[in-house]
Amino acid sequence: MAETQTSEVLIVGGGVIGLSIARALKKRGAGTITVVDRSTPGREASYAAAGMLAPQAEADSPDAFFRFCRESNRMYSRFAEELLDETGVDIELDDEGTLFLAFGEDDLLELSRRYEWQSGAGMRVEHLTAADTHKLEPFVSPDSLGSLFFPDDRQVENRALIKALLEFACRNGIGIVPDTEVRSVSETDVAAEAQCADGRRFEAGTLVVAAGSWTSEIEGAEPETGIPEIRPVRGQMIAFESAKRFFRKVIYSHRGYIVPRKFGRILAGSTTEDAGFEDRTTEEGIETIRENAVEISPGLANLKIAEKWSGLRPYSAAEHPFIGKVPERERTFAAVGHYRNGILLAPLTAEILSMKILDGAESEFLKIFGDGPAKAEAA
Ligand SMILES: Cc1cc2nc3c(=O)[nH]c(=O)nc-3n(C[C@H](O)[C@H](O)[C@H](O)COP(=O)(O)OP(=O)(O)OC[C@H]3O[C@@H](n4cnc5c(N)ncnc54)[C@H](O)[C@@H]3O)c2cc1C
Structure with missing residues (x-):
């Protein structure tokens, strides 16, 4: 007979979302928690990300999703401090802010529009001339016509964040089960269950689906259940290595972005591709990212690409994440579809x-x- 493991809470998917939920549940007093992952926890989208916490740079209007993003950004200072305290891992929260460069008249118009609504809504945002932009970041392209500066947008080292969350799990007795694919989730009158590809069964009082791009592949978590359809959207990334940190801020253009990490590493991204579950880089994708990064700062053309990678963003057909109890289930919850903003x-x-x-x-x-989506639109 197949082995059955029992816990109070079972989380399917050990990315940043599943691991953060495991930590929050443990801190609020939950008993046994098990996180099951089909591969190595934290190694999918959450590892591939750029770690930008940039609600203002990416927002077009002050809707409910924007408020959600800003509120989560505000929580990061405490999140980072607590994780350092709990695990000894510094997630490198960086408060230098974000610049959004304009390279043409259309870009300038778009930035003006963004400046108007954000400053009108009382948010911190500065409109900088080309000269002021260069004072702040001397290595940005001389062709840039000006920028918006968002002092409250920031970045975090997402790979360190994963390390911290796994360390928290390890120190607090959260069970992490790697290399175990959940095929289906269901409920009886007394428990929720996950059936795995290798024949194992997990039983729990509460089950949380946090399986990122693969959510809709799980029987019992498909769109018919009320969880929106989740589709993979590939993003490719590169990293340049340099001897020192040449940039202070995250810098966007309308075509790409660069993210300066500590010690001279500079990430550049990204593509947005419908490639199914094919998680790999392509020559064309990498070249496009490199060109867009060089537009932001021509000096990057002289740096070697030290690493290239890709990841699958979990896009929700509802165009918003789904977070909550699955309709018509008593014990099954989901936190999926965080797309470009899961970190x-x-x-x-x-x-x-x-x-x-x-x-x-x-x-x-x-x-x-x-x-x-109905409610999100109404908000
Ligand atoms: C190139 C790129 C850049 C990004 N940049 C940013 C950024 O700057 N800022 C930001 O906030 N966000 C960014 N994102 C988005 C962010 O990475 C995602 O929104 C976030 O990582 C989603 O987390 P997740 O835990 O839902 O998914 P994932 O990290 O993909 O984790 C899902 C986990 O579930 C597991 N799983 C799946 N199916 C099963 C199954 N059947 N059984 C068991 N386990 C299963 C997987 O193995 C995986 O470990 C970026 C993403 C990409 C790809």
Whole structure:
């Protein structure tokens, strides 16, 4: 007879979302927690990401999703401090802010529009001339016509974040089960269950689906259940190595971005591709990213590409993440579809879902993102 493992909470998927939820549940007093992952936990989209926490640089309007992003960004200072305290791992939260460069009249118009609504809504944003932009970042292209500066947007080293969350799990008795693919999830009157490809069964009082791009592949988590369809959207990335840190801020153009890490590493991204589950880099993708990075700073043409990689962003057909209880289930929850913002949204997703699971607490955002697009649009 196949082996059955029992815990209080079972989390399917050990990316930044599943691991953050495991930590939040543990800190709120949950008992046994098991996280099952089909490969190495934290090695999919959450590892591939650029780690930008950039609600303002990426927003077109002050909708509910924007408020959700800003609120999660605010939580990061405490999140980083607590993780350092709990695990000894520094997730390198960097408060230098973000610049968005303009290279043509259309870009300038777009930045003006963004400046108007964000400053009108009381947010910190500065419109900089070309000269002021170069004072702040001397290595940006002389062709840039000016920029917006978002002092409250920031970045984090997402690979360190994964390391910290796994260390938290290890120190706090959260069971991590790698290389175990869940094929189906279901419920009986008394428990939730996950059936694995290798024949093992996991049983729990509560089950959370946090399987990123693969969510809709799991029987019992398909769109018919009320969880929106989740599709993979490939993003390729490169990293340049340089001897020192030439840039202080994350720098965007309308075509790409660069993210300066500590000690001279510079990430550049990214592509947005429908390539199914084919998670690999292509010559064309890498060259496009390199060209867009060189547009931001021509000096990057002289640096070697030290690493290239790709990841699958979990795109939700509802165009918003789904976070909450699965309709018509008693014990099954999901936190999926964070698409381009899962690193940014991890702390708030984990907080609201853990409060819902343990205390039945509702939140404004659970009401909006818990049952799909209709509510998100109405917000
Ligand atoms: C190139 C790129 C750049 C990005 N940049 C940023 C950024 O700057 N800022 C930002 O906030 N976000 C960014 N993102 C988005 C962010 O990475 C994702 O939104 C986030 O990582 C999603 O986390 P997740 O835990 O849902 O998914 P994942 O990290 O993909 O984790 C899902 C996990 O579930 C496991 N799994 C799947 N199916 C099963 C199954 N059947 N059984 C068991 N386990 C399963 C997988 O193995 C995986 O480990 C970027 C993404 C990419 C690809």
